[in-house]
Amino acid sequence: MQQASLHTAPGRFPTAAAGTELLRLDSITKRFPGVLALDGVGFDLRCGEVHALCGENGAGKSTLMKIISGQYQPDEGSIVYKGEVRRFASSLDAERAGIAIIHQELNLVPHLSVAENIFLAREPKRGWFIDRNALRRQAQACLDRLGVDIRPDAPVKSLSVAQCQMVEIAKALSLNAEIVIMDEPTSSLTESETALLFQVIRELREQGVGIVYISHRLDEMALIVDRVTVLRDGRFVDTRAFADTCVDEIVGLMVGRSLDDKFPERTSVPTEDVLMEVRGLTRRGVFHDVGFDLRRGEILGFAGLMGAGRTEVARAIFGADPLDAGTIRLGGGEVTVKTPRDAIAHGIAYLSEDRKSHGLAVKMSVTQNLTLANMAAVSGALGFIDRKAEEQAAWRYIQMLSIRTPSPHQVARLLSGGNQQKIVIAKWLFRQSRILFFDEPTRGIDVGAKFAIYQLLDRLAAEGIGVVLISSELPEILGLTDRVAVFHEGRITAVLNTRSTSQEEIMHFASGHGRPAAPGAETP
Amino acid sequence: MSNPTTKTLDATPSAAAAPRQPVSDGPQAMNGPISSRVTNDRRKDLIQKFAALAGLLVLVAVFSATSDAFLSVGNGMTIALQVTSIAYLGIAATCVIITGGIDLSVGSVLALSGVVAALAVKAGAPVPLGMGLGILVGAFCGLLNGLCVTRLKLPPFIATLGMMMVARGVALQITGARAVSGLGDSFGELGNGAMFRIVRIGEDGFPDVVFPGIPYPVVLMVVIAIAVAIMLSRTTLGRHIYAVGSNAEAARLSGVNVAGVTLFTYVLSGTLAGLTGCVLMSRLVTAQPNEGVMYELDAIASAVIGGTSLIGGVGTISGTAIGAFVIGILRNGLNMNGVSAFTQQIIIGLVILLTVWIDQIRNRR
Numbered sequence: 052m053q054q055a056s057l058h059t060a061p062g063r064f065p066t067a068a069a070g071t072e073l074l075r076l077d078s079i080t081k082r083f084p085g086v087l088a089l090d091g092v093g094f095d096l097r098c099g100e101v102h103a104l105c106g107e108n109g110a111g112k113s114t115l116m117k118i119i120s121g122q123y124q125p126d127e128g129s130i131v132y133k134g135e136v137r138r139f140a141s142s143l144d145a146e147r148a149g150i151a152i153i154h155q156e157l158n159l160v161p162h163l164s165v166a167e168n169i170f171l172a173r174e175p176k177r178g179w180f181i182d183r184n185a186l187r188r189q190a191q192a193c194l195d196r197l198g199v200d201i202r203p204d205a206p207v208k209s210l211s212v213a214q215c216q217m218v219e220i221a222k223a224l225s226l227n228a229e230i231v232i233m234d235e236p237t238s239s240l241t242e243s244e245t246a247l248l249f250q251v252i253r254e255l256r257e258q259g260v261g262i263v264y265i266s267h268r269l270d271e272m273a274l275i276v277d278r279v280t281v282l283r284d285g286r287f288v289d290t291r292a293f294a295d296t297c298v299d300e301i302v303g304l305m306v307g308r309s310l311d312d313k314f315p316e317r318t319s320v321p322t323e324d325v326l327m328e329v330r331g332l333t334r335r336g337v338f339h340d341v342g343f344d345l346r347r348g349e350i351l352g353f354a355g356l357m358g359a360g361r362t363e364v365a366r367a368i369f370g371a372d373p374l375d376a377g378t379i380r381l382g383g384g385e386v387t388v389k390t391p392r393d394a395i396a397h398g399i400a401y402l403s404e405d406r407k408s409h410g411l412a413v414k415m416s417v418t419q420n421l422t423l424a425n426m427a428a429v430s431g432a433l434g435f436i437d438r439k440a441e442e443q444a445a446w447r448y449i450q451m452l453s454i455r456t457p458s459p460h461q462v463a464r465l466l467s468g469g470n471q472q473k474i475v476i477a478k479w480l481f482r483q484s485r486i487l488f489f490d491e492p493t494r495g496i497d498v499g500a501k502f503a504i505y506q507l508l509d510r511l512a513a514e515g516i517g518v519v520l521i522s523s524e525l526p527e528i529l530g531l532t533d534r535v536a537v538f539h540e541g542r543i544t545a546v547l548n549t550r551s552t553s554q555e556e557i558m559h560f561a562s563g564h565g566r567p568a569a570p571g572a573e574t575p
Numbered sequence: 576m577s578n579p580t581t582k583t584l585d586a587t588p589s590a591a592a593a594p595r596q597p598v599s600d601g602p603q604a605m606n607g608p609i610s611s612r613v614t615n616d617r618r619k620d621l622i623q624k625f626a627a628l629a630g631l632l633v634l635v636a637v638f639s640a641t642s643d644a645f646l647s648v649g650n651g652m653t654i655a656l657q658v659t660s661i662a663y664l665g666i667a668a669t670c671v672i673i674t675g676g677i678d679l680s681v682g683s684v685l686a687l688s689g690v691v692a693a694l695a696v697k698a699g700a701p702v703p704l705g706m707g708l709g710i711l712v713g714a715f716c717g718l719l720n721g722l723c724v725t726r727l728k729l730p731p732f733i734a735t736l737g738m739m740m741v742a743r744g745v746a747l748q749i750t751g752a753r754a755v756s757g758l759g760d761s762f763g764e765l766g767n768g769a770m771f772r773i774v775r776i777g778e779d780g781f782p783d784v785v786f787p788g789i790p791y792p793v794v795l796m797v798v799i800a801i802a803v804a805i806m807l808s809r810t811t812l813g814r815h816i817y818a819v820g821s822n823a824e825a826a827r828l829s830g831v832n833v834a835g836v837t838l839f840t841y842v843l844s845g846t847l848a849g850l851t852g853c854v855l856m857s858r859l860v861t862a863q864p865n866e867g868v869m870y871e872l873d874a875i876a877s878a879v880i881g882g883t884s885l886i887g888g889v890g891t892i893s894g895t896a897i898g899a900f901v902i903g904i905l906r907n908g909l910n911m912n913g914v915s916a917f918t919q920q921i922i923i924g925l926v927i928l929l930t931v932w933i934d935q936i937r938n939r940r
Contacts, residue, residue: 412821434811
């Protein structure tokens, strides 16, 4: 403790030896009107460690994160930072003290350059004017420290999401941050980008920075996390060294019970009845000669790396993006799909991975979202809406999918991610869709809600719907699907029988290697 | 291809349906923090409506106190008549703004429409036909606006800014920048006539106006307001208008004809601008190519005062009607109190800032 205070000397690099305590929170309590968000939670962070914060949605992770970064002030409890009891009045206050936070939604100005973003509102000046040389030099120094290859002059809008994240981290370093909080940093990164991010995190750890790491992706944590703290319902559950635990145990702590089965028993039996026959689908520069069959009552997985063309194929079949070539046959007849309206009329639905921007009209109510794709069913002549029928339909689906909402008139924005996802699913069930494309349906949803979504997918298949599951999580693909189409760079490299394949085999095809002498491979 | 899913799922709403019991789920959620948010939201909504209406009543009270002539049936009708053009345009603006667009061209389009109607009548066309032609010209301008937005993908601000200049230019061109007059009494009927006008011949032999009647433009305003309000709140088209403004991409992926819906709002806006033009010119029995300058801003102001969000997705006709009357009553009352036109403009400007600021504060909480 006293030792730690020695390290408050202003230096470019935190000089503390790894292992000294950097931050300690004691019995933090935070109340919001009607909710006890945090109840006597403790947390500590050492220099040079990556400390993961785990919990389901609503467990109190983000509240705790906001207390550390000064956005909220605790009602009770103390914050000891570098040996001193501190109270941060604002996020600016915490930032000055060396605590930086990197939000899931990155806060960069797209039209400014990398250097301008790093030093936004803190530009080095010469007299009244910005000192452009100093700006570039200092930005370069920050980027060099991370070991990333990004030009300080590049406009931020030209960067990938991963590169933007690096810029955010560089910005944190430019503030001489000793604690960096990362909220779901890998949620939109490809695997190679994630690897790069982890390399940077290790670099920071070497330099003695303490990192608070929040993520739903428990599997990745093994690669970088030193310790993990689990919260449940606003209470502290346990802090453990990651080496002494395993993912299943953490999940068990998070949900308060051991999760023997992460996936429900499959009840549906796929038939041989082909619902949809896709051949030679091509969109120049995006995907080529994609063909597959979807059978009634089966769950077909689309596996592959990010950017392999899975989402693009689904969107094209749904008419959201144009096609250059290829045929889609439904129940024997060839159909033309030019717009989503055409696809919907044929009973095809696509549930986007990005619910907020592509799936939901967030300002509209649960009911209004639910009936949006099938207004004809609740309106009479001249398009007059039968409000009673509409509300009845809403109640029916709210109960059927157990959507947690206080009323059908609740604005969709105010519901949790899992419930929003259910609204989107309900919308397509109400439209009586026969073919459903689910694009990353469990992204950003907590463990309990995930299970409910899995059960729902199984039930849909059991009802005779053809389900396509696009997922980047291989366990999900292996746990739920009947067959897997593996994508690599815009082509299907294999269609595998899920029961007789393995994670390794799927990865093999997904990374573009040729066919291994493995059983279970069908003709693509 | 009947669908087994929904039917089967419907048949067993409770059995396989819920991993958790929906019955216990509902009330549980009700007791949570969400329910307080809902009531807050609903209360907020009510307060907003009520606040605007209360503001309106305060204005009426203040002006009634400061001017004897303000609170009378005759002046009430005068105000209603003055409000009509702002209201027509405000109603149209509301629809456009809900989709996330804007229409800056209505002031010019109404001038063009009125001028075309007058020229047609002057050329010998019957009045209804001439005015019909004028309204069609307005609708056509709206169609062009809509096509620029949906086909050429121009930002609505730019597309309608262009139309604003073009329509004004055409109106000035075809009239040689001169007013068109000598249109005959029947041209003035729409703007100056009234329903239920009661006139008794007094004992002295002079006509005595018992009830000034409800001017046709006011009747039209009420009919249009109710029709559009029903369209927005009760029909599929209205729902789609909100959906486009709330999230255009989500609407498209739900099968909403986003381009068609957007186009409709611009055509509606053009049509109502055309109607406004005919009514205004009819009131003056003269067609002025310079009529309606800056009216688009009054229209937008009335929508915004009434709680329509310029980001889209939010807005009501009742709100806009209140907004239009706030502007109308301010003008009328200030006039009666001898406040100069310049000062009036300053006050109305401040009122817009104030109402939107209050709205922002309320939404921030």
